[in-house]
Amino acid sequence: MSMGAREHDAATTVRREFDRVGGATVAAARGLPTATLHEAGAKIGALPSAIKPVAPSFRCCGPALTVHSPGGDNLWLHRALDIAQPGDVLVVHVSGACEHGYWGEIMTTMAKVRGLAGLVIDGCVRDGVLLQEIGFPVFARGLCIRGTGKDYGAIGWLNEPVLVGDVVVSAGDLVVGDGDGVVVVPRLRAAEVVAKSQQRERDEAAILKRLQAGESTMQVYGFH
Numbered sequence: 001m002s003m004g005a006r007e008h009d010a011a012t013t014v015r016r017e018f019d020r021v022g023g024a025t026v027a028a029a030r031g032l033p034t035a036t037l038h039e040a041g042a043k044i045g046a047l048p049s050a051i052k053p054v055a056p057s058f059r060c061c062g063p064a065l066t067v068h069s070p071g072g073d074n075l076w077l078h079r080a081l082d083i084a085q086p087g088d089v090l091v092v093h094v095s096g097a098c099e100h101g102y103w104g105e106i107m108t109t110m111a112k113v114r115g116l117a118g119l120v121i122d123g124c125v126r127d128g129v130l131l132q133e134i135g136f137p138v139f140a141r142g143l144c145i146r147g148t149g150k151d152y153g154a155i156g157w158l159n160e161p162v163l164v165g166d167v168v169v170s171a172g173d174l175v176v177g178d179g180d181g182v183v184v185v186p187r188l189r190a191a192e193v194v195a196k197s198q199q200r201e202r203d204e205a206a207i208l209k210r211l212q213a214g215e216s217t218m219q220v221y222g223f224h
Helices: 023-029 034-040 075-083 105-113 128-134 187-212 217-221
Strands: 060-068 089-093 118-121 138-140 162-164 167-169 174-178 181-185
Touching: 023 060, 023 174, 023 187, 034 174, 034 181, 034 187, 060 075, 060 118, 060 162, 075 089, 075 105, 089 162, 089 174, 105 128, 118 174, 174 187, 181 187, 187 217
Parallel strands: 060 089, 089 118, 118 138
Antiparallel strands: 060 174, 162 167, 174 181
8 A cells, every 4th residue: 555545444344244044054055066056046156167176175165254355455355364253155256356366375274273164266376285285175266376465445345245257145145165166055045955955966866876777868857
């Protein structure tokens, strides 16, 4: 920030209290594939395919804590970490400035110690090997060593809706990430979609048995 520039009062654009998706729904969603949740919800909530786990084994599940950050600046991510609750997943919009390493070893360590469930960022991170060793689930567009700033005059928002690809993510929504990608389910639909996903998994298990017995997909699905 240049000398004499006026600081932004972060409290005016930070919402600390919001309703989170229920714990029972989160627990039930942990074992479900992202693709199943997307399909069971009538093809909703798929974030851009470029957002992938930094390590293939990473999986996250929990309520969204949304961050709208100025491009090339990670101060608002630090502010988000400071107010996040155990089990939250940070969902970060970086104003289209993807080519920066907004997150690394230091922030990952704090997030893991505080019991957060993951980070989903529509941008890049760094320290990829260390993130994998620490084991905190990070989903990002890729790795980038380009540094970020901390502009106290720049305006960001915490826990207001963010647009990631074509998906609007609101604070408290259900966020699930796995090796295939990330899906976001609106909080008020989450219990319904999880229940439908569980049924879909049962239906697919029965279909797999039929295929293993020698039937074709044309027969199983009635295609022609």
